[in-house]
Amino acid sequence: MAATNIEVWQSATVIETVSVADGILRIVLEPTLPKRAEPGSHIDLKVSINGEETKRSYSVVESSQDGTRLVISVMRAPLSRGGSIFMHQLLVGQRLEITQPLQNFPLRVGAQHYLLLAGGIGITAIANMAAVLKRLKADYTLVYVGRSREAMAYLDELSELHGDRLQVHVDAEGTSLKVPELVGRADEQTELYMCGPIRLMDAVRRNWVERELDLPNLRYETFGNSGWYDPEEFIVRVPKLDLEVRVPQGRSMLEALEDAGAEMMFDCRKGECGLCEVRVIELSGTIDHRDVFYSERQQRLSTKMNCCVSRAVTSATGSRADAEAGPAIITIEPN
Numbered sequence: 201m202a203a204t205n206i207e208v209w210q211s212a213t214v215i216e217t218v219s220v221a222d223g224i225l226r227i228v229l230e231p232t233l234p235k236r237a238e239p240g241s242h243i244d245l246k247v248s249i250n251g252e253e254t255k256r257s258y259s260v261v262e263s264s265q266d267g268t269r270l271v272i273s274v275m276r277a278p279l280s281r282g283g284s285i286f287m288h289q290l291l292v293g294q295r296l297e298i299t300q301p302l303q304n305f306p307l308r309v310g311a312q313h314y315l316l317l318a319g320g321i322g323i324t325a326i327a328n329m330a331a332v333l334k335r336l337k338a339d340y341t342l343v344y345v346g347r348s349r350e351a352m353a354y355l356d357e358l359s360e361l362h363g364d365r366l367q368v369h370v371d372a373e374g375t376s377l378k379v380p381e382l383v384g385r386a387d388e389q390t391e392l393y394m395c396g397p398i399r400l401m402d403a404v405r406r407n408w409v410e411r412e413l414d415l416p417n418l419r420y421e422t423f424g425n426s427g428w429y430d431p432e433e434f435i436v437r438v439p440k441l442d443l444e445v446r447v448p449q450g451r452s453m454l455e456a457l458e459d460a461g462a463e464m465m466f467d468c469r470k471g472e473c474g475l476c477e478v479r480v481i482e483l484s485g486t487i488d489h490r491d492v493f494y495s496e497r498q499q500r501l502s503t504k505m506n507c508c509v510s511r512a513v514t515s516a517t518g519s520r521a522d523a524e525a526g527p528a529i530i531t532i533e534p535n
């Protein structure tokens with residue numbers, strides 16, 4: 201399916217909100233310029249955080265045929281920068297500014313076998329794909345991974361719809377996913393679509409490469425907000441602009457630099473396009489690369505970073521081994 205990414209903004213009314221798992225809210229929207237959402241699409245949406253308007257992206261979990269109803273689901277992030285809190289406070293009847301559905305995770309119809317992998321809230325990007333593959337009578341398996349059943353949205357609905365094609369792995373029940381086994385089921389005719397935490401996606405990517413499977417058959421969507429380490433406050437220095445900025449836990453480096461008046465380049469704000477890249481001149485600490493733009497080698501080198509999602513942490517373990525050490529400090533040259 202062709203990717204369409206022309207942003208058409210419109211208003212939409214919230215017509216339903218309902219809790220579908222621990223901390224996850226299902227929100228049904230009725231847009232004024234309806235357009236059906238193809239599987240893998242998302243909408244951008246304006247949220248207000250501390251009186252300031254900013255943009256967030258949410259996968260479309262379901263769409264009516266005519267696009268008059270779009271469903272998204274939002275997890276209340278424990279370290280929310282404000283967006284998920286705003287979304288969880290929405291009331292029925294409230295109006296929002298949203299885009300028509302945008303697509304950068306298209307489902308290619310016609311593969312012989314499909315593996316769909318969803319980790320946690322990543323199910324929001326995968327559920328619609330699974331529904332379409334079922335309608336098309338395709339050969340697919342939906343693998344859904346979570347910490348506990350209570351935290352996994354739509355489990356009952358998915359089980360009813362997909363029956364044996366759904367495989368559930370729950371950490372709390374000791375049935376965690378074994379990535380090599382999953383990837384071992386793929387062959388040259390298999391396409392794997394995944395969305396979930398970066399560690400899970402990275403493990404799949406590594407196994408995929410080890411098995412020398414075609415990389416174009418491995419497709420993923422990222423939320424650009426999960427990293428290898430818990431986010432910490434750190435300091436960014438920009439000698440060229442004579443700036444020293446504190447990046448709090450709940451704010452991205454890009455946002456903190458913008459707040460300080462730096463003119464930054466960016467596009468996706470999700471670690472996908474590389475436009476917000478900055479050059480790292482000096483570093484006390486470690487870079488927690490959270491993008492999917494760089495290769496493993498580039499991330500290891502750490503001479504550049506995508507500042508919309510990637511952060512600095514104090515130590516290679518991510519834990520503050522030495523409480524006296526103070527925050528990580530990174531000196532950069534902007535794009």
Ligand code: FES
Binds near residue numbers: 468472475477
């Ligand atoms: S804005 Fe696209 S990677 Fe940062």
